[in-house]
Amino acid sequence: MIKRMQRAISSNEIKDVPGRRDVSVRDLPGIGHRYASLLGKKGISSVEDALYFIPRTYEDRRTITKIADATENGRFHTSVGTIRSLGMVAYRGSRKRFFKMTIADASGSITAKWFHFNARSMMVRFKKNDQVILTGQVKVYGSQKEVLHPEMEILESGEAESPELKKILPIYSETEGLPQKTIRRLIKRIVEEYAATLPDGISETIRRRQNMLGLADALKNIHLPAVDDDFDGLAAGTSEAHRRLIFDELFFLQLGLALRKRSLSGDKRKSYDISNDYYDKLKSYLPFELTPSQTRAIADIMGDFKKPCPMNRLLQGDVGSGKTIVALMAAIVVIENGCQAAFMAPTEILAEQHYTQVLFYAEKLGLKAVLLVGGGSRAVKEDIYNDIAEGKVDIVIGTHAMIQEKVSFRNLGLAIIDEQHRFGVRQRAALKKKGCNADILIMTATPIPRTLGLTVYGDLDCSVIDEMPPGRMKVTTKLYGERDRNKVYAQIMQEIENQRQVFIVYPLVEESEKIDLKNATDMARKLQHEVFPGCRVGLLHGRMSGEEKERIMAAFKGKQLDILVSTTVVEVGIDVPNASLMVIEHAERFGLSQLHQLRGRVGRGEHPSHCILLAHVGSTGDAMRRLKIIEGTTDGFKIAEEDFNIRGPGEFLGIRQSGIPNLRIARALNDVKTLHAARNEAFRLAQEDPGLELPEHRITRQVLQERWQGKLELADVG
Numbered sequence: 001m002i003k004r005m006q007r008a009i010s011s012n013e014i015k016d017v018p019g020r021r022d023v024s025v026r027d028l029p030g031i032g033h034r035y036a037s038l039l040g041k042k043g044i045s046s047v048e049d050a051l052y053f054i055p056r057t058y059e060d061r062r063t064i065t066k067i068a069d070a071t072e073n074g075r076f077h078t079s080v081g082t083i084r085s086l087g088m089v090a091y092r093g094s095r096k097r098f099f100k101m102t103i104a105d106a107s108g109s110i111t112a113k114w115f116h117f118n119a120r121s122m123m124v125r126f127k128k129n130d131q132v133i134l135t136g137q138v139k140v141y142g143s144q145k146e147v148l149h150p151e152m153e154i155l156e157s158g159e160a161e162s163p164e165l166k167k168i169l170p171i172y173s174e175t176e177g178l179p180q181k182t183i184r185r186l187i188k189r190i191v192e193e194y195a196a197t198l199p200d201g202i203s204e205t206i207r208r209r210q211n212m213l214g215l216a217d218a219l220k221n222i223h224l225p226a227v228d229d230d231f232d233g234l235a236a237g238t239s240e241a242h243r244r245l246i247f248d249e250l251f252f253l254q255l256g257l258a259l260r261k262r263s264l265s266g267d268k269r270k271s272y273d274i275s276n277d278y279y280d281k282l283k284s285y286l287p288f289e290l291t292p293s294q295t296r297a298i299a300d301i302m303g304d305f306k307k308p309c310p311m312n313r314l315l316q317g318d319v320g321s322g323k324t325i326v327a328l329m330a331a332i333v334v335i336e337n338g339c340q341a342a343f344m345a346p347t348e349i350l351a352e353q354h355y356t357q358v359l360f361y362a363e364k365l366g367l368k369a370v371l372l373v374g375g376g377s378r379a380v381k382e383d384i385y386n387d388i389a390e391g392k393v394d395i396v397i398g399t400h401a402m403i404q405e406k407v408s409f410r411n412l413g414l415a416i417i418d419e420q421h422r423f424g425v426r427q428r429a430a431l432k433k434k435g436c437n438a439d440i441l442i443m444t445a446t447p448i449p450r451t452l453g454l455t456v457y458g459d460l461d462c463s464v465i466d467e468m469p470p471g472r473m474k475v476t477t478k479l480y481g482e483r484d485r486n487k488v489y490a491q492i493m494q495e496i497e498n499q500r501q502v503f504i505v506y507p508l509v510e511e512s513e514k515i516d517l518k519n520a521t522d523m524a525r526k527l528q529h530e531v532f533p534g535c536r537v538g539l540l541h542g543r544m545s546g547e548e549k550e551r552i553m554a555a556f557k558g559k560q561l562d563i564l565v566s567t568t569v570v571e572v573g574i575d576v577p578n579a580s581l582m583v584i585e586h587a588e589r590f591g592l593s594q595l596h597q598l599r600g601r602v603g604r605g606e607h608p609s610h611c612i613l614l615a616h617v618g619s620t621g622d623a624m625r626r627l628k629i630i631e632g633t634t635d636g637f638k639i640a641e642e643d644f645n646i647r648g649p650g651e652f653l654g655i656r657q658s659g660i661p662n663l664r665i666a667r668a669l670n671d672v673k674t675l676h677a678a679r680n681e682a683f684r685l686a687q688e689d690p691g692l693e694l695p696e697h698r699i700t701r702q703v704l705q706e707r708w709q710g711k712l713e714l715a716d717v718g
Contacts, residue, residue, distance in 0.1 A: 022046050022047075022048065023046060023047040023194070024036075024045060024046055024047075025039055025044060025045060025046065025047065025049075025050060025190075028047075028189075028190070030189070031186065034177075035178070035182070035186065038175055038177050038178040039178070039186070041175045041178075042173060042175055042178075047190060047194045048198075050186070050187055050190045051187075051190065051191065051194065051195060051198065051219050051223075052245070052664055052665065053172065053187065054222060054242075054245070054664075054665055055170035055171055055172050055222065055223070056171055056172060056173050057171045057235055058168055058169060058170055058171060058225065058231060058234045058235045059076075059078065059135045059151055059168070059169040059171055060076070060078065060135075060168055060231050061078050061133070061135075061165060061166055061167055061168070061169055062166050062167065062168065062227060062231075063078065063166075064078055064079065064080055064133075064165070064166065065077045065078060065079050066079065066105060066106075066107040066108075067079050067081060067103070067104065067105050067107050067108045067109060067110050067145070068107035068108040069107070070110065070138045070145065071138065071140070072137075072138050072139055072140045074137065075137070076135055076136060076137055077135065077136070077137075077138055078133065078134070078135040079103075079105065079110070079133070079134060079135075080105060080131065080132070080133050080155065080160045081103040081104050081105040081109075081110070081131070081132060081134070082103065082104060082105070082129060082130070082131050082132070083101060083102070083103055083126060083127070083128055083129060083130045083132060084102045084103065084104050084109065084128070085100075085101070085102045085128065086099075086100070086101040086102070086122070086123075086126055086127075086128065087099070087100065087123075088100070088119055098113055098114060098115050098117075099113065099114040099117045099119065099122050100112070100113055101113075101126070103132060103134060108145070109145075110134075110138070110145040110146065110147060111144060111145065111146045111147070112134060112136070112146075112147050112148075112150050112152065113146060113147075113148050113149075114148075114149055115148070115149070116149070118176065121176055125154070125179065126152075126154065130154050131154070131155045131159075131160060132152055132153060132154055132155060133152070133153050133155055133160070133165070134147065134150040134151065134152040134153075135150055135151045135152075136148065136149065136150030136151065151171055151180075153179070153180055153181060154181075166227070167225075167227055168225040168226075168227065168229055168231055168234065169184070170184060170187075170222075170223055170224075170225070172184070172187070187223055188223065188224060191219060191220055191223045191224060192224075195215075195216045195219040195220055196216045198215055198216065198219075199699045199702060199703055200214055200215040200216070200699065201215075201248070201252065201699050201700045201702070201703030201704065202215070202247070202248060202251060202700070203696045203697060203700060204696070205696065206251075206681050206685075209681070210247065210677060210681065212240070212243065212244045212247060213240055213241060213244045214244075215244070215248065217241070217244075218240075218241040218242075218244035218245055218248075219241075219245070221239065221240070221241035222234075222239075222241045222242065222245065242665075243674060245665050246665055246666045246671050246674050247674050247677065247678050249663060249664065249665050249666045250663075250666050250671070250674060250675050250678035250679070251678040251681060251682050252682075252703060252704055252707045252708075253663070253678075253707075254675075254678050254679045254681075254682035254683065255682040255685060255686060255700075255704055256704060256707070256708050257682075258682045258683045258685070258686035259686050259690065261312075261460075261686075262686050262687075262690055269308065269309065269310055269436075269437040269439075270308070270337075271305065271306050271307060271308050272305040272306065272333055272334065272336075272337045273336075273337060274302055274305060274306065274333055275336065277336065278332040278333070278335070278336050278365055279329060279332060279333065281364075281365055282328070282329065282332060282361055282365065285361055285364050286325070288469055288470065289470070290322075290325070291321075291322065291465070291467050291468075291469055291470075292467070293317075293321070293464070293465040293466050293467045294321075294322050294325065294326050294465055296463065297315060297317075297326050297463040297464075297465055298326055298329050298330070300313065300461070300463045301313060301326070301329070301330045301333075301441070301463070302333070304439070304461070305330075305333055305334075305439070309437075310437045310438065310439050310440065311414075311439035311440060311441065311461075312439075312440045312460050312461065313440070313441055313442070313460060313461045313462070313463060314442045314443075314444070314460045314461070314462045314463070315327070315441060315442065315443045315444075315463050315465070316443075316444055316462065316463070316464045316465065317443070317444075317445060317464065317465030317466075318445060318465070318466075318468070318600075318636040319445045319596065319597060319599075319600025319636070320468060320469070320472055320600055320603070320604060321445075321465040321466075321467070321468055321469070322465060322469050323418075323443045323445070323465060324354060324357055324358075326465070327343065327416045327418075327441060327443060328357075328358055328361060330414060330416070330439075330441055331343070331358075331395055331414055331416065332365065332367070334413040334414040334439065335367060335394045335395070335413075337413065338411065338413075339411045339412065339413025339414065339435075340388070340391065340393065340394060340395070340396065340409050340410065340411055340412050340413060340414075341394065341395045341396070341412075341413065341414040341415075341416065342395075342396045342397075342398075342402060342409070342412055342414070342415050342416065342431060342434065343358070343395065343396065343397040343398070343416045343418070344398060344399065344400065344402060344403070344415070344416065344417050344418065344431055345397070345398070345399060345418045345419065346399065346400075346418070346419050347399065347569065348373045348374065348375070348399055348546050348549065349549060349553065349569060349570070349574065350418065350419070351371065351373055351397055351398050351399050352371065352373070352550065352553075353574065353575060354397050354418070355369065355371040355397040358395060358397055362394070362395060367394040367395065368387075368392060368393050368394050368395075369393070369394065369395040369396075369397060370384050370387065370388070370393050370395075370396055370397070371397055371398060372384055372388075372396055372397070372398030372399075372401050372402045372407070373398050373399050373401050373546060374399060374401050374546065375545060375546035375547065376546075385406055385407060385408070388407060388408065388409055388410070389408045389409070389410055390410060391410035391411060396409075402431065402434075403430040403431050403434070407434065408434070409434050409435060411435070412434045412435030412436075412438050413435060413438055413439060414438060414439045414440075414441065415431045415432055415434070415435065415438050415439070415440050415441070416441045416443065417431065417440070417441070417442050417443065418443045419443070419444060419445065419446075442460065445597065445600070445636075446593050446597075446636075446640065466637075472603065472604070473603040473604075473605070473606070473607065473608060473609050474603065474609075474634060475582075475599055475600075475602055475603040475609045475610065475611050475634060476608070476609070476610045476611070477599065477610070477611040477612075477613065477630055477631045477634070478610065478611070478612055478613070478631065479587075479613045479615060479627050479628070479630075479631045480612055480613065480614055480615070481614075481615060481616075482614070482616055484614075485614070488583060488612055488614060489531060489532075491581065491610070491612065492504075492532070492563070492581060492583065493532070495580055495581045495610075496532075496535055496562045496563070498580075498607075499578075500578060500579070500580040500581065500607060501556065501559065501561070501562055501563070501564070501576060501578050501579040501580070501581075502562065502563045502564070502579065502580075502581045502582075502583065503563075503564050503566060503570060503579055503581070503582045503583065503598075503601055503602065504523070504527070504563060504564070504565045504566070504583045504585065505520075505565075505566050505567065505568065505570065505582070505583070505584050505585065505598055506518055506519055506520040506523060506565070506566070506567060506585045506586065507567070507568070507585070507586050507589045507590065508520065508567070509521055509541045509542070509543055509567055518585050518586065520539060520541055520565050520566060520567050521539065521541070523565060523585070524537055524538075524539040524565035527563060527565060532562070532563065535562040535563055536560065536561045536562045536563070537561065537562070537563045537564075537565060538552050538555060538556060538561040538563070538564050538565065539552070539564075539565050539566070540552045540553065540556075540564055540565070540566040540567075540569055540570065541566065541567045541569055542567060542569045549569070552564070553574070556576060556579075557576050559578060564579075568590075568594060568598070570598070570601055574601050575604055576601070576604065577604045577605030577606070578605055578607070579601065579602050579604070579605075579609075580602055580603075580605070580607045580608065580609045580610065581602060581609065581610050581611075581612070582598060582599055582601055582602045582609075582610070582611045582612070583611075583612045583614060584598055584599075584611070584612070584613050584614065585614050586614070586615075586616055587613035587614055587615050587627055587630075588615045588616060588623035588624070588626075588627065589623075590626075591626070591643065592626050592629060592630065592639050592640075592642060592643040592646070593639075593640075593643055595613070595626065595627075595630045596630065596636060596639050598611075599611040599630070599634075611630075613627050613630060613631065615627055622646055625642075625646065626642075626643075626646065629642045685697070685700075692704070
């Protein structure tokens with residue numbers, strides 16, 4: 001269906017539709033090479049980029065307040081005055097400096113201060129006796145008024161008296177050499193000339209149903225607000241103009257997902273016979289009872305197998321929740337129906353971990369499982385390739401090594417992809433193509449907020465394992481600073497004396513000349529010889545060969561090592577029940593998801609477990625916020641929401657790797673109502689006109705292609 005739609009949109013047809021979005025800003029009159037280069041630093045290279053360069057906030061200049069009347073009331077005040085003095089000032093008793101400016105009008109004066117500034121830029125932009133307009137929150141200290149980091153702009157002669165001054169003004173993200181006035185002037189010109197020519201991909205029917213503005217009006221209102229517009233709505237990003245652009249972005253994302261899902265459901269395969277022979281046998285071998293969440297996830301998968309179209313399911317579950325067993329249950333049903341299963345993991349360590357677990361049960365069931373990773377002799381690999389091609393292998397567990405051209409399956413029925421965000425979309429596509437309409441089961445231990453899941457995985461069915469197996473120990477987390485290092489070493493020693501084992505994780509393998517961080521190689525040496533001379537210390541990092549890694553991990557699992565010093569190579573797939581303490585050095589350097597994954601390496605046995613976050617001086621506000629979140633909760637879904645709020649959707653999920661368009665305006669967690677409205681309209685349209693062939697959907701079809709930029713061809717890999 002998607003291919004049919006792609007064929008219908010020829011290059012000639014696109015040229016017939018007015019308002020191409022890719023006109024370069026370099027080709028616009030009055031821009032010039034210098035401004036084009038500066039705009040490029042803000043990601044603006046085309047007319048479309050400029051139109052969607054949304055103001056970060058707005059300034060209400062409709063009321064100009066005398067400096068004497070600006071009060072400390074929590075509101076932002078706008079005043080006009082003249083710079084009386086400016087320059088850098090040192091803190092008392094400190095080498096640190098701030099930038100200070102005194103501004104006065106006929107009624108009084110106010111001090112403006114900047115603690116984060118570029119001194120050269122400030123001295124070039126502003127001069128004594130310049131007339132300026134400034135906006136900010138006022139603080140009063142005795143008789144002196146102050147404003148921190150105000151929005152400020154130089155006024156031309158006579159501009160202070162102009163009625164044009166009193167308006168709602170957009171404030172854009174700046175770059176040096178491109179001040180607000182210049183950005184506003186350039187974007188105003190582009191809006192006035194090009195906004196009305198852009199093709200509006202939301203049909204009039206949908207616009208009426210959703211009671212929303214046309215695209216051109218929304219762009220004009222956002223960049224050039226009228227005096228009587230809703231200032232609070234504009235500043236909060238909730239105005240009608242914002243709603244339209246957010247809807248627009250989410251609608252085309254959801255429409256692509258809807259068409260992908262519809263296309264997938266059009267593929268056919270024979271439904272599976274579920275006899276439960278292997279399933280019941282496997283359950284009888286398990287040394288534990290499945291949790292209700294695991295049972296529900298298995299039931300979802302079995303329901304998919306009974307359908308005549310391939311499964312495309314996302315299996316979410318926190319670290320240690322038991323996703324691998326659920327995946328193995330799925331694999332044995334496929335194998336029982338004469339097909340093969342492939343299990344792809346992002347690292348050799350994780351692949352080996354899965355292989356060890358799967359092999360134990362496969363041998364009991366009389367099935368053949370093989371491990372396929374990058375290392376090993378050519379002769380051994382050739383034998384594995386032949387066995388896979390001849391159907392002598394039931395389950396292949398491996399890394400991206402299994403998507404090489406020389407690997408050919410006799411009948412691949414199920415592709416299981418673990419930690420999918422660590423793979424590029426083309427790698428996932430390559431695995432699926434090894435079979436004919438193979439079922440896809442994507443697993444992730446990075447919990448995804450439900451609304452964000454609808455955004456990125458809207459074309460997949462979703463199962464969630466939201467509880468831990470019985471007996472899984474809760475991990476107590478504590479945040480320490482460098483001055484607490486001796487305390488941390490004492491706790492490490494206590495765990496070892498109690499016959500437990502310890503992970504110590506560092507962000508670097510070797511010392512970096514540019515970054516002052518402790519590194520795993522040097523610290524392993526120091527810990528062994530200076531700090532814990534009586535203990536057995538091992539080192540593990542990604543530059544080691546597969547055999548070296550395997551030997552070190554076997555020694556740690558076999559209790560031949562007390563301390564394992566490692567990089568993030570242990571982030572996923574390490575299962576050592578006797579390890580009860582995880583120490584993360586330079587914890588401020590790690591993301592929330594990584595910290596949560598690393599913490600999940602302990603608490604896998606019967607012993608109380610702990611995670612120590614060692615942070616270092618100079619950590620940023622976001623870094624400390626991350627550490628406080630990890631210290632305060634072990635709930636993966638809460639952590640995921642906070643991670644999303646800090647990093648945004650692109651970085652959080654690696655959207656560039658996910659085969660879907662980037663979100664520039666919409667924030668799925670904040671725009672839930674708009675997301676659901678856009679999703680409902682998109683899926684309704686995909687149902688009513690799946691080829692987007694009706695005349696009123698001709699422009700919708702064109703804009704969809706432009707937004708997805710050819711990525712619809714990856715529709716069937718999730």
